[in-house]
Amino acid sequence: MAKDVKPTRKNLMQIEDRIELSERGHDTLEKKRDGLIMEFMDILDQAQDVREDLDDSYDRAQRAINMARAMDGDVAVRGAAAALKEHPELTTQSKNIMGVVVPQIESSKVKKNLDERGYGVLGTSARIDEAADAYEELLEQIILAAEVETAMKKMLEEIETTKRRVNALEFKLLPDLRENQEYIEQKLEEQEREEIFRMKKIKAKKEAEERAEREEEEEEVEAVAADD
Secondary structure, three states: OHHHOOOOHHHHHHHHHHHHHHHHHHHHHHHHHHHHHHHHHHHHHHHHHHHHHHHHHHHHHHHHHHHHHHHHOHHHHHHHHHOOOOOOEEEEEEEEEOOEEEEEEEEEOOOOOHHHOOOOOOOOOHHHHHHHHHHHHHHHHHHHHHHHHHHHHHHHHHHHHHHHHHHHHHHHHHHHHHHHHHHHHHHHHHHHHHHHHHHHHHHHHHHHHHHHHHHHHHHHHHHHHHHO
16 A cells, blocks of 8 residues: 555655544544443443343233233233223433434323223222233333333444444554555655765765866966966
């Protein structure tokens, strides 16, 4: 790559500017990468807690629905579920974490009172109420898990992208630029040495010509004096 660069002072200055800019960019990206990793670790800890809570909520919901089916029958459970009129609603917003846009999921109408579930209180048992409570809690945990998992995925993607950019600067662009810088500096030094050598030759030649002219003039003066 270095051989494709013309060894001029202008190119050297441009490369030095690019090196300085690339080094600053490399430092900035390294700080961003490290900050993203710290944020990711925090989200990872949160995700592990959310997963554990989700597993617990799922187990409770399964136990509750199994108990309701066993004691009240599938028909009663399905009838209570079909009576639901207002379904949960989700809205999404976003927040920025070190330049990474991650979702915020807001839910409504997930948790309901007994009179909001649509089935008659007198026609159902406490076991169905407990199952409904358990599944409403499970749904909230699923929504939270979706938010955290999506944020974690986006953070991980940004970390990988930033790492690739850091590596590209550190192992490709900067070494190439420094190689070009060294090549141009060597060529300019060679040109400078050649120019100094050429100037010395010109000076020596000029001095030799001047000596020859003086010797010629001295010979002419001596010749004139001899004639006199």
